[in-house]
Amino acid sequence: MRLVLIHAIIAVFLFLVPCFCKGTDMSLLIRKLNKFSASTKYALHQILEAQKELQDSLDYQQQLRDLKTVVESQAKEIGSLKASLKNISSETKSAGAVYTRWGRYECPQNDTELVYKGFTGSSYETHTGGSVNYICLPYDPLWGKYNDVMKNDNQNLHGVEYAGNSINISGTPFDSKLRGHGVPCAVCRSTKRSSVLRIPGRNKCYKDWHLEYAGYLMADKFTHASATEYACVDEQPEKSKTGPVSKGGQYFYPVEAHCGHSLQCPPYVHGREITCAICTK
Template identity: 45%
Template sequence: MCSIILKVATFIMLISVVVAGKKRLVLHSNDDLLQAYQTLLSQMKTMETKVSMMESKVSLMQNNQASDGGSTYVRWGKQTCPGNGTSTMYSGYAAGSYWSHTGSAANYLCLPGDPQWAYYEDSVGSGGRVYGGEYELGDNHGNGGSHYLGSNVRDEDAPCAVCQSPRSSVLMIPSRLNCYPGWTKEYSGYLMSGHYTHASATEFICVDSHVDVVPGGHPDQEGRLFYLVEGICGSLKCPPYVNGRELTCVVCSK
């Protein structure tokens, strides 16, 4: 593009020289013509540099737009991701710290089903520990929480899936089943956490309302546990909330 501009500009300059000669302007000799040509070349090089800088900026903007074109989230309790353009990055196992440990981390993890190892020592006790996750609904809810999660899942191991949405923002909204206008629903379910009396703190997560289970994960081995969450009136305003009622949740994208 720049070479074309240079040729056109050079041609225009030569025409100008001819016209200037007819009008008895300054360009009388070959030296004048050479100097004017060199000046024009210098100007064209400056213009080429500016064009190159502009092209670099446009390319950077395009790359930034491409990198901002999506987002990720964890779909707890499911092995796959929903439709609406969302794809499954990987599926695996819900995990975290043991429910009675007072240290380690509070967040839940979605461990992939195909781990990779670097250097390791199986006989060395490290400071942190990760355990698999279990649905813990049978103690307080009849039939293993089947009215909430679609089936009896008492002591079943919980799966998870990491999802990539084509939309750039993802938000989990507690106590809602539907998204607000302008947002796309990824999935909905029930707000869950560890038990409020347990030593190990957890985060609040949104577990799908029709959960899957990890095959062969029925034995009660505990680990990181999932309990339904209730609203308690007091500083929490009732209404609109109701004391002891299980809270829902929805994951939305935009």
């Protein structure tokens, strides 16, 4: 019986191979094979099943090769996206917002780094031609070429002190304990945000902006000859650890709303100290 089955398989194989090579239609093959005996048909069935399994295996291997190609392509794309994100992160980091925190030695603990700390400087209060801006002077100056003889026709640089004798509110820049003391400062850089905005009249930021610190607007006294800009001094200020006390120079006085002219009151209130906020985004 085994010998007959083997002969049948060989016969079917010899019959099928030429047909497969010629691309004969399968239905035509089945009609022709109906003439064979049952044992031959069984052998054919086994061959066809084996062929199907072989074809499925070949298809599976091709699918694996296609999948491997897709995975490799996606891996390259992911690598490219990672590089782009790294560049964006680097660009964002290099474009961090820089601002001065007046009245404090350190930066806020909210994704910021200290560039340097120092003390506040400006022109002299009585100099009509004095510079209007406040600057944060570092403790470690470097000199170029110089002449140590003071000339009367040059601009002067002085320290800045807290002032404001008319009011005394504890824990604010116009606390009487601060009067006459030098004003510290810190130059800070945000590590996550690239835009900086000072908002006068508010101690909170608007929507989608991040508060770096809140404080009060301050400038020199309006009757002094030297004009100054407004500065946002931290609401919880420190005093300078070094330098003269009550030696003059330039000052930080609180800024108050003055109604009766063109200032809109309300919302502003006559005589009330103006808040401020340093915001980043």
